[in-house]
Amino acid sequence: MLSSSRNAHDENSACGKNNNRQALSTYGSNGSVQLSKQKAPKITCKLLLLSLLESICKLSQKNPENSQNMFLYIAYSLRNSGLIDDEYSKDYEAIRLAYSGAIHELLAQAHNVNMSNVHEEELLSLNKSASFMSALSSQTAYATCDEPSDSAAFSGSVDAFTDIVNHVSSNSDVSDGTFLKDSPLNFSGLEDYLSPNSSSFEKLYNVQKSRYSSDFEELKLLGKGGYGYVYKARNKFDGVDYALKKIPLTLRSLSSSNMFRESRILARLNHPNVIRFYSSWVEIEPYHHNDPTEFDSTCSEDILNSKSIESNAADNLLFDIETDSVNNGYSSTNSIQVVFEEDSYGTNFEPSYSKKQSTCSLAALFSGYKETEREYSKRRSFEKPFTGDDFLYYGKENRSDRFDKFSLSSKDEDSMTHDVPCFDQRPICLYIQMALCEETLEIHLNKRNKHFRGMLPKNLCNRYILLFSRILEGVMYLHNVMDLVHHDLKPRNIFLSSSASSEQGSVRLPCFTGKSQLANESLENKFFVPKIGDFGLVLSQSDVGESSEENGGYYFAGTHTYAAPEMLSRHMKAQAIKNSTAIDVYALGILFFELLYPFGTRMERVSLINKLKKGILPEDFLEQMPGEASLILSMLSSPAKRPTVAQILKTPIFSNMAVNELHLYEALLDDAQQQNKTLKEELEAMKIRMGATSK
Numbered sequence: 001m002l003s004s005s006r007n008a009h010d011e012n013s014a015c016g017k018n019n020n021r022q023a024l025s026t027y028g029s030n031g032s033v034q035l036s037k038q039k040a041p042k043i044t045c046k047l048l049l050l051s052l053l054e055s056i057c058k059l060s061q062k063n064p065e066n067s068q069n070m071f072l073y074i075a076y077s078l079r080n081s082g083l084i085d086d087e088y089s090k091d092y093e094a095i096r097l098a099y100s101g102a103i104h105e106l107l108a109q110a111h112n113v114n115m116s117n118v119h120e121e122e123l124l125s126l127n128k129s130a131s132f133m134s135a136l137s138s139q140t141a142y143a144t145c146d147e148p149s150d151s152a153a154f155s156g157s158v159d160a161f162t163d164i165v166n167h168v169s170s171n172s173d174v175s176d177g178t179f180l181k182d183s184p185l186n187f188s189g190l191e192d193y194l195s196p197n198s199s200s201f202e203k204l205y206n207v208q209k210s211r212y213s214s215d216f217e218e219l220k221l222l223g224k225g226g227y228g229y230v231y232k233a234r235n236k237f238d239g240v241d242y243a244l245k246k247i248p249l250t251l252r253s254l255s256s257s258n259m260f261r262e263s264r265i266l267a268r269l270n271h272p273n274v275i276r277f278y279s280s281w282v283e284i285e286p287y288h289h290n291d292p293t294e295f296d297s298t299c300s301e302d303i304l305n306s307k308s309i310e311s312n313a314a315d316n317l318l319f320d321i322e323t324d325s326v327n328n329g330y331s332s333t334n335s336i337q338v339v340f341e342e343d344s345y346g347t348n349f350e351p352s353y354s355k356k357q358s359t360c361s362l363a364a365l366f367s368g369y370k371e372t373e374r375e376y377s378k379r380r381s382f383e384k385p386f387t388g389d390d391f392l393y394y395g396k397e398n399r400s401d402r403f404d405k406f407s408l409s410s411k412d413e414d415s416m417t418h419d420v421p422c423f424d425q426r427p428i429c430l431y432i433q434m435a436l437c438e439e440t441l442e443i444h445l446n447k448r449n450k451h452f453r454g455m456l457p458k459n460l461c462n463r464y465i466l467l468f469s470r471i472l473e474g475v476m477y478l479h480n481v482m483d484l485v486h487h488d489l490k491p492r493n494i495f496l497s498s499s500a501s502s503e504q505g506s507v508r509l510p511c512f513t514g515k516s517q518l519a520n521e522s523l524e525n526k527f528f529v530p531k532i533g534d535f536g537l538v539l540s541q542s543d544v545g546e547s548s549e550e551n552g553g554y555y556f557a558g559t560h561t562y563a564a565p566e567m568l569s570r571h572m573k574a575q576a577i578k579n580s581t582a583i584d585v586y587a588l589g590i591l592f593f594e595l596l597y598p599f600g601t602r603m604e605r606v607s608l609i610n611k612l613k614k615g616i617l618p619e620d621f622l623e624q625m626p627g628e629a630s631l632i633l634s635m636l637s638s639p640a641k642r643p644t645v646a647q648i649l650k651t652p653i654f655s656n657m658a659v660n661e662l663h664l665y666e667a668l669l670d671d672a673q674q675q676n677k678t679l680k681e682e683l684e685a686m687k688i689r690m691g692a693t694s695k
């Protein structure tokens with residue numbers, strides 16, 4: 001049977017090969033079986049096996065709960081034997097469903113049957129599925145494994161898997177549940193499958209139902225972070241606009257336990273000052289997806305991404321703790337990232353500037369993922385320039401290890417082709433659906449700072465104090481209730497969500513235009529609720545200690561300007577672990593100063609924050625806001641001396657919420673008085689005009 005298939009394929013030679021590029025194996029001109037050039041990665045095979053298994057369970061058990069239990073029983077057995085990881089979990093369900101859909105189609109083709117005319121249960125009888133699976137898996141084993149030992153291990157896993165299925169089915173109520181691994185497979189449809197006009201597995205797979213495309217209408221790209229892209233998308237059912245974060249996953253991150261960390265943490269959070277999370281899922285990036293290069297820079301004013309090139313650059317400039325000097329030696333648009341690492345003696349920190357590193361995503365850095373030149377250039381063509389405000393510190397690696405991680409060798413490049421977690425190089429993405437926010441605090445402050453410099457008018461100052469108290473409430477919830485440390489608090493990760501005045505946690509702020517304002521021009525005011533977002537670096541307080549003990553190091557990532565000194569020094573590591581929440585307090589200290597004291601230029605920001613880190617505040621600020629000044633300095637003191645967020649909220653600045661509300665009413669009164677004054681002036685002007693015309 002196989003030789004006739006081979007002949008059929010040989011006859012169709014070139015285009016046949018093309019069409020079957022993704023077939024599990026191809027047949028060479030000498031008749032020998034050759035490995036498919038693009039090999040299916042192992043995780044894909046695990047998912048493929050599990051999706052088959054899940055289908056079998058569904059077919060054998062009509063009751064969904066029973067079939068789920070049966071599936072879990074088998075999956076746990078496989079996992080306990082070390083054959084799979086957590087590919088059986090809900091997180092991968094969408095991928096497994098897509099695979100089983102493609103396998104159903106493939107089965108229909110393999111049996112040369114028109115699926116629409118045949119009852120699904122008849123078509124997919126258990127025997128056929130199991131036999132097909134065995135045949136498919138053994139083919140897959142060839143296509144997947146480089147080493148003979150791998151191949152043997154894979155065959156072993158198929159055997160183990162089949163045994164488990166047999167065991168389960170013999171204990172279930174399946175009437176014809178014998179899985180005959182060696183039963184003959186009807187290959188009558190194989191010639192068709194190998195013919196140039198038929199579908200390859202890849203094509204079948206492409207008909208997957210994408211939850212993203214079926215449930216959402218993508219409206220625009222909002223921005224790009226270290227991990228992925230964020231889109232504004234409208235849900236087709238409820239008509240509401242959401243922020244959808246798409247995080248492309250590498251094989252390594254797929255198998256790492258913290259891959260779903262951000263979505264899992266978000267799912268547990270429930271606080272008015274923390275961004276609202278709706279759902280998350282994993283699927284393969286649909287083909288007809290807007291290329292992020294379509295990012296519309298013209299709308300950067302209204303979208304949040306308008307970020308940051310400016311302030312990020314400033315963040316980098318600040319970060320020269322070695323020399324304590326402001327380093328302005330490189331262009332912000334040049335995608336250069338500063339990476340701090342200890343020298344091989346573990347005594348000094350040395351910033352290293354590297355273009356290549358700057359283009360590695362944080363996710364990649366975290367997972368120790370090696371990026372090939374090909375992937376690098378592919379991603380470069382896909383990405384906007386990296387704005388370079390992130391850094392990563394590998395506490396336990398020396399410089400050479402660090403650079404080895406990113407050095408490119410042909411071997412790496414070869415191995416990396418297996419690191420793409422899909423059949424056809426389209427990435428598997430984690431989707432996180434969140435509440436859409438109007439703008440980030442960073443953008444708001446950038447626009448505000450075009451209107452003000454130095455000390456703010458009292459009423460405006462009070463509003464920012466109120467805003468900060470809302471942020472503190474959110475952080476206190478994270479620290480005290482959820483036992484988390486955010487690790488990346490900064491204006492860009494605080495979102496402003498427009499709200500009704502009565503909404504809990506709302507603050508009334510002027511809607512700055514970002515253009516120079518005329519002295520008497522009054523700005524529209526709106527209510528906003530600040531929401532803490534971007535939980536990509538969040539850690540539970542207990543994990544901070546554990547990760548340190550297990551790995552002999554504590555990995556830090558974050559943003560230069562807001563990084564507490566203990567994040568950067570191995571000598572202070574113990575303090576960082578002991579007072580992990582103090583890391584957030586340090587960042588909040590800088591943020592509070594930024595809220596209260598507008599900077600005229602980027603360089604001024606760099607210089608003032610640099611001085612603040614040394615305990616020096618502007619004189620006018622010290623004079624006019626002594627309470628706030630001493631609080632900020634205490635927040636930037638040594639980790640053990642920093643107040644907790646709960647203690648900060650108890651200081652007279654924030655403790656009396658009635659006073660805080662009073663701030664708001666004072667602000668409202670000021671506005672009303674201002675409006676009253678303007679109206680009076682207009683009235684006077686009108687009277688004069690009327691007097692002139694009556695004469």
Ligand SMILES: Nc1ncnc2c1ncn2[C@@H]1O[C@H](COP(=O)(O)OP(=O)(O)OP(=O)(O)O)[C@@H](O)[C@H]1O
Nearest residue numbers: 222223224225226230243304305434435436437534
């Ligand atoms: N809920 C949201 N509503 C509106 N815009 C958002 C939302 N979440 C993210 N964005 C926009 O998408 C951009 C990217 O967000 P993301 O959280 O991925 O990264 P980031 O915070 O900019 O960087 P990183 O993750 O590297 O710290 C943000 O800068 C912001 O402009």
